[in-house]
Amino acid sequence: MSKRRTERLLSVVVLLLSSRRYLTAEEIRAAVRGYPDEHEAFKRMFERDKEELRELGIPLETGVNNALDEEPGYRIKKQDYELPEIRLEADEAAVLGIASRVWQSAALAGAAAGALLKLKAAAPPGSDQDDDKQSLGIEPRLSTQEPAFGPLWEAVRDHRPVTFDHIAGGRSTATKRELEPWGVVNRRGRWYVAGHDRTRNAPRVFRLSRITGPVRMAGPAGSVTVPPDADVRELVKSWDVSPARDLTAVLKVRAGAGFGLRRWASEVAPDEAQGWDRVTVSFADVPWYADHLASFGPDVVVLEPPDLREAVIRRLKGILA
Structure with missing residues (x-):
């Protein structure tokens, strides 16, 4: 939405909230800047604005002030517009x-x-x-570095189909896909989008890190219908067959930190350095695990294996640069 249109809609909302009576379209045009003078052009723009306000959930009410009024007017009741008091424990x-x-x-x-x-x-x-x-003890971390995340999240929100190029596992070339997205899910630190693949005419799951190039919208908002029985998480879970976790990392973790690492550790022991613990944990993928460990900053030091240690150091140097 453009800045000019946003300002115009906000002006309409403020005007109708402050009015105690119904205002006609002509009265709104006279009070709000940005509407054209030509009647038909104004009528089309005002209809789009009304539709936009209602889609945003603003209770735009139509009515007349008395029985003699020939043209209906508009207003917004404050009691319908204002949110109730929010009380949280x-x-x-x-x-x-x-x-x-x-x-x-x-x-x-x-x-x-x-x-x-x-x-x-x-x-x-x-x-x-x-x-x-x-x-205390909770370290929520979700990374959404994949460029495809933003447009796919918007497509799911707006129920719009998308097209993108995707490199399947074991392939070296990308294939164009047309998808009706149902949801975007994080599983084991990786992001996936699930939905109906129009080319295959069946539900499919795609890892975002394997999407190359831009994600393009392929239809208007509201043109995708998510089946009522669709379970995106279960769909991704059944599709994601990860390799065995046969790699082992030895980490130096600061006391009082790294609770997520400690949870999956096979061994936790005090380190020679005071205030640190030595944590042994299994992992499957060096690039992803290096990103994960780098997110802990100075609270985690990789001791083994060397390739994982170097990968984390490269990421930290890149952040400093």
Whole structure:
């Protein structure tokens, strides 16, 4: 949505909220900047604006002020527009605060930060979500570095089909796919999109890291219907047959950190250096695990194997650069 249209819609909302009576379309045009003078052009633009406001969930009411009015008017009742008071228990506010910190991608960071600010304002006294005690032992981390994530997330939200080039496992060349996306899911640190493959005429799952080039919208919003019995997580789970976890890493983890690593460790023992533990854990994929370990920053040092250690060092140097 353009800045000019956003300002016009906001002006309409403010105008109708502040009015105690129904305002006709002509009265709205006279009060709101941005509408054309030509009647037919105004009529088309105003119809699009009304549709947009209703799609946004704004309760635009139509009616007349008295029986003698020939033309209906519009207004927005404050009691229908305003949200009820939000009251969260301390544990609810803490959990939602943690969820907002999960997203580290640029595509969703702004929305998550804004949501967290509103949660803090609604939280009861004594539930400060910045207090480390609220989230002790919880280290939510989800990376969405794949360029395909943003457009696919938007396509799922808007129910729009997409096309993209995808390199299947064991292949060296990409194949063009046309998909009706049902959902985007993270499994074992990897992102997948699942939906109906129009080419194969069957449900399919695609790993986002194997999508090459841009993801393009292939239809209007609302043109994709998700089956009521579709379970995207189960679909991805049944498709994702991961190799055996036959690689072993030895990590030096700072005391009080790395709880997610400790959970899957086969051995945890105090390290020679005070304030550190030696953690032994299995993994399957060096590139992905290097990204995961690098996200812990100075709290984790890779001791073995050498290729994993070098991969983490390269990523940390790249961040510094």
